[in-house]
Amino acid sequence: MKHHYTEEEMKRMMTFKTKVVYDKITEEEERVYWAKMIWNRLAMPKHRVICWLAIQGRLKTTDRLCQMGVTTDAQCNLCCEHTESHQHLFFQCSYVKRVLKYVFEWLGFKSRQDQLMSIMMMLNGRSRKSRVQKQIHAAIIKACVYYVWWARNEAQWNMVLWRLEKVYRIIRECTVMRINSVLPRKISSKDIAWWENVKSKVYSV
Structure with a gap:
């Protein structure tokens, strides 16, 4: 009170x-505009959790690890150009931008938003897309966040930098498999046709 x-x-x-x-x-x-886009079952649970933490700025990026005394080097290990922070990693890092370019071109997704919050607010806002289509887009964005963080951890702790084409393929294969397995049966024929069209597109890299 x-x-x-x-x-x-x-x-x-x-x-x-x-x-x-x-x-x-x-x-x-x-008001939390993006909550419904985060907590929907089309995305894998671990993808939802990492995305939720990323939006709240609670992932242990290297700038935070430096403050905690865990490391003395705050450089982003994906692009090796700037200090790693949430703002940089999601989505200003040149490595991440190239991964997203592949994903967005596969989806025909014309968003130029460079921050995760803005993307989630946009998906939650008014548009011509159906609820199912928004949820599928959101699930793929969450997979992007998860696998960017996975690639970052590989570079940070295992000193392995994955080819960005490989990261894109993992995102694509993982999301298609997950959505196919949990997509509700009672959806419109228009949404079914839209999803089949998305799956049929292969963005060559």
Whole structure:
């Protein structure tokens, strides 16, 4: 209560009304536009968790590891150009941008957003795409985030830099397999045709 009301406001409150207090608290909370796009079953659970942590800036990137005293080198091991942070890794790193270029061209996805939050808000916003199509796009974006983090860990801890074409193929194969296995049977013929068309596209690298 004291975080939302001043002492003077408390004194002026003649009677305690739960609804008034609830409205006061919730109106001050930031609306999470991307939550529904994160927590849908078309994406693998581990992809959802890593994406959730990435959006909140809670992954242990090298800039944070330096602050913790775990390492002294904060350089991004994927591009070797800048300090690794959430803002850099998702999605300003040149390595990541090239992976996303392959994925977006496969999907015909024309987004030029360079931040994960913006992409999720865009998918959650109004568009001509159906709910199923938005969820499929979101599942693929989450796979991108997961496998970028996987590739980063390979470079950071195992000193292995995967070819970005290989990362793209893993994202594509993993998401197609997952979505095929959990896609609801009761979806429109239009969505079925759209998904079959997406699967049939092979973006050559």
